[in-house]
Amino acid sequence: MKLNIALLAGDGIGPEVINEAVKVSDAIxxxxxxxxxxxxxxxxxxxxxxxxxxxPDATHEVCKNADAVLFGAIGHPKYDNxxxxxxxxxxxxxxxxxxxxxxxxxxxxxxxxxxxxxxxLKRERIEGxxxxxxxxxxxGIYFGEKGRRDNGDTAFDNCVYTRAEVQRLAKKGFExxxxxxxxLCCVDKANVLETSRLWRETVQAMxxxxxxxxxSYEFVDAVAMRLVQWPNSYDxxxxxxxxxxxxxxxxxxxxxxxxxxxxxxMGAEVSLFEPIHGSYPQATGLxxxxxxxxxxxxxxxxxxxxxxEEGKAMRDAxxxxxxxxxxxxxxxxxxxxxxxxxxxxxxxxxV
Amino acid sequence: MKLNIALLAGDGIGPEVINEAVKVSDAIxxxxxxxxxxxxxxxxxxxxxxxxxxxPDATHEVCKNADAVLFGAIGHPKYDNxxxxxxxxxxxxxxxxxxxxxxxxxxxxxxxxxxxxxxxLKRERIEGxxxxxxxxxxxGIYFGEKGRRDNGDTAFDNCVYTRAEVQRLAKKGFExxxxxxxxLCCVDKANVLETSRLWRETVQAMxxxxxxxxxSYEFVDAVAMRLVQWPNSYDxxxxxxxxxxxxxxxxxxxxxxxxxxxxxxMGAEVSLFEPIHGSYPQATGLxxxxxxxxxxxxxxxxxxxxxxEEGKAMRDAxxxxxxxxxxxxxxxxxxxxxxxxxxxxxxxxxV
Ligand SMILES: CC(C)[C@H](C(=O)O)[C@@H](O)C(=O)O
Ligand SMILES: CC(C)[C@H](C(=O)O)[C@@H](O)C(=O)O
Numbered sequence: 001m002k003l004n005i006a007l008l009a010g011d012g013i014g015p016e017v018i019n020e021a022v023k024v025s026d027a028i029x030x031x032x033x034x035x036x037x038x039x040x041x042x043x044x045x046x047x048x049x050x051x052x053x054x055x056p057d058a059t060h061e062v063c064k065n066a067d068a069v070l071f072g073a074i075g076h077p078k079y080d081n082x083x084x085x086x087x088x089x090x091x092x093x094x095x096x097x098x099x100x101x102x103x104x105x106x107x108x109x110x111x112x113x114x115x116x117x118x119x120x121l122k123r124e125r126i127e128g129x130x131x132x133x134x135x136x137x138x139x140g141i142y143f144g145e146k147g148r149r150d151n152g153d154t155a156f157d158n159c160v161y162t163r164a165e166v167q168r169l170a171k172k173g174f175e176x177x178x179x180x181x182x183x184l185c186c187v188d189k190a191n192v193l194e195t196s197r198l199w200r201e202t203v204q205a206m207x208x209x210x211x212x213x214x215x216s217y218e219f220v221d222a223v224a225m226r227l228v229q230w231p232n233s234y235d236x237x238x239x240x241x242x243x244x245x246x247x248x249x250x251x252x253x254x255x256x257x258x259x260x261x262x263x264x265x266m267g268a269e270v271s272l273f274e275p276i277h278g279s280y281p282q283a284t285g286l287x288x289x290x291x292x293x294x295x296x297x298x299x300x301x302x303x304x305x306x307x308x309e310e311g312k313a314m315r316d317a318x319x320x321x322x323x324x325x326x327x328x329x330x331x332x333x334x335x336x337x338x339x340x341x342x343x344x345x346x347x348x349x350x351v
Numbered sequence: 352m353k354l355n356i357a358l359l360a361g362d363g364i365g366p367e368v369i370n371e372a373v374k375v376s377d378a379i380x381x382x383x384x385x386x387x388x389x390x391x392x393x394x395x396x397x398x399x400x401x402x403x404x405x406x407p408d409a410t411h412e413v414c415k416n417a418d419a420v421l422f423g424a425i426g427h428p429k430y431d432n433x434x435x436x437x438x439x440x441x442x443x444x445x446x447x448x449x450x451x452x453x454x455x456x457x458x459x460x461x462x463x464x465x466x467x468x469x470x471x472l473k474r475e476r477i478e479g480x481x482x483x484x485x486x487x488x489x490x491g492i493y494f495g496e497k498g499r500r501d502n503g504d505t506a507f508d509n510c511v512y513t514r515a516e517v518q519r520l521a522k523k524g525f526e527x528x529x530x531x532x533x534x535l536c537c538v539d540k541a542n543v544l545e546t547s548r549l550w551r552e553t554v555q556a557m558x559x560x561x562x563x564x565x566x567s568y569e570f571v572d573a574v575a576m577r578l579v580q581w582p583n584s585y586d587x588x589x590x591x592x593x594x595x596x597x598x599x600x601x602x603x604x605x606x607x608x609x610x611x612x613x614x615x616x617m618g619a620e621v622s623l624f625e626p627i628h629g630s631y632p633q634a635t636g637l638x639x640x641x642x643x644x645x646x647x648x649x650x651x652x653x654x655x656x657x658x659x660e661e662g663k664a665m666r667d668a669x670x671x672x673x674x675x676x677x678x679x680x681x682x683x684x685x686x687x688x689x690x691x692x693x694x695x696x697x698x699x700x701x702v
Contacts, residue, residue, distance in 0.1 A: 141544065
């Protein structure tokens with residue numbers, strides 16, 4: 001296969017972890033006879049510094065014409081303390097999601113047996129957890145009309161959803177559930193919000209098309225509790241943008257393996273793959289960042305092209321590295337810590 | 352002191368736990384020379400069944416004219432499966448909050464040494480946790496305009512906040528922080544929402560009036576993570592209605608003492624006190640419900656009248672009961688389980 005991949009390294013440790021993901025992906029391509037052309041493009045604070053905006057048109061062109069986007073991380077402390085500044089890296093993120101139509105954010109939370117002790121939860125609570133959130137990513141209160149009235153003394157944000165938006169996301173959820181344990185949980189606040197009632201009635205109407213999937217409906221506050229109590233009671237969860245923002249982050253810390261969690265944002269044409277961790281500015285340039293989440297994101301990318309063996313080879317290599325202790329300092333547990341590059345080298349040699 | 356207390360027992364185990372709170376409050380009143388007049392009124396499914404609505408005008412009259420409201424729990428399974436049903440118990444709750452102007456929901460999460468092992472979190476993560484959320488309760492997306500367009504295919508919910516609403520809630524937060532460790536965390540999503548930017552700028556402008564309070568600003572998704580990782584790093588947190596709904600529930604399960612957590616909803620004129628647990632319909636009438644959260648809510652009520660010794664006597668009695676193993680089956684740990692009434696009797700005799 002010939003693959004054209006847009007490469008958005010971003011800020012902080014972004015470029016370093018992206019380098020290793022490229023290295024390992026190239027090794028996989030070589031092994032399985034694919035040809036990857038990487039198309040680097042600017043994003044985040046790096047793009048603001050270079051051209052004055054976080055998601056420049058030139059970057060959009062590159063992404064739109066690529067088969068997929070591999071993304072590092074964005075965010076820089078100089079933009080952190082003023083969320084009302086006119087230009088901020090996050091705006092680039094939101095603009096990119098909307099412009100590329102990345103409507104379904106896929107966020108798995110799973111455990112690695114060797115890392116269970118890193119979880120804040122007791123072992124019996126977290127063991128066996130393997131869930132996936134599908135978060136709607138281009139609608140809801142993120143993109144509704146917002147503004148001020150009364151000389152700035154009243155602020156408003158409008159949350160809007162259409163039935164088609166819900167169907168599109170829910171369809172992915174049902175399909176994903178069919179490939180897993182056929183359990184789907186729709187997370188909403190239908191006892192208060194009209195948009196949630198639309199979500200619930202839309203998903204209810206789709207149940208008949210997937211008779212094998214067992215669907216449950218839970219309020220967002222109840223899910224926020226159960227995720228901490230019994231995370232392994234969940235499988236596939238679908239939800240709207242803001243609930244997904246909060247719950248996927250909550251879910252990410254329960255496994256103890258946050259530094260390893262990949263994600264995908266699926267669009268109708270192009271999809272994007274990125275680690276869930278941030279740009280970790282303090283670690284920039286130190287060759288200490290853990291590249292595994294980005295490498296597992298690249299694995300998701302291969303699988304999304306239908307290249308299941310390739311993805312599996314990358315996952316297996318990561319598991320082997322964890323078992324062999326070829327890990328960066330965040331996972332070294334007082335033992336030997338390898339550098340970002342050395343972990344990448346080892347994985348490239350072992351896929 | 353002469354106290355006039357509206358008594359809203361509600362549904363499920365509500366009446367049983369309320370009975371015990373009345374019993375213990377009366378014992379306290381006797382001991383300290385106060386006179387409490389209890390004014391029972393209908394609410395929840397019980398009120399729907401009796402008069403067709405969950406918060407009848409007659410109940411509002413009773414609450415409005417009381418010095419405080421003591422509330423049990425509402426919710427009944429027959430209303431659970433259809434969030435779009437025209438009359439539901441939760442609507443009564445929202446109507447009551449708005450009508451009584453209960454703008455600040457106070458939700459403490461603290462630990463009892465004897466219950467630490469019930470927490471899903473490892474001991475070292477949860478030990479020493481003692482935080483309080485102040486959740487705004489009468490504004491935001493709960494009460495903004497909501498509805499449908501396009502023949503029902505588009506739904507919307509509007510989130511609105513005014514500067515005055517934020518100031519009123521934040522003032523309570525600063526004041527509470529002054530009585531504790533002088534740390535205040537404002538939880539928002541100011542990188543995305545205009546209402547959050549109003550929250551943040553309003554709180555920032557108030558900082559100068561409380562120079563001793565150290566204020567931090569955190570995004571709601573980050574708080575959802577840190578609550579699980581390091582709950583004891585928080586003290587007082589203030590936030591808007593929907594974020595508060597999700598985060599206070601998340602916080603409630605981390606301590607292992609959810610069945611014991613009280614809460615208050617403060618208004619300009621009258622305030623309401625209630626356990627955070629639900630109506631637990633399966634346990635109705637079995638004399639097994641744990642009345643301690645309701646009794647601790649009554650303790651908050653006394654303290655809110657400035658009757659600090661009275662509140663402390665109730666708390667101390669609960670601690671003594673926990674140490675003596677005078678507990679209901681949820682805390683019995685295989686040991687002897689006392690009934691709801693027996694726990695109330697013991698506490699009334701020991702305050
Ligand atoms: C940076 C921010 C705008 C973004 C979001 O809220 O979606 C982030 O939290 C995420 O989840 O990707
Ligand atoms: C029942 C529901 C409307 C309510 C809310 O969302 O406020 C509940 O979850 C709560 O937190 O008291």
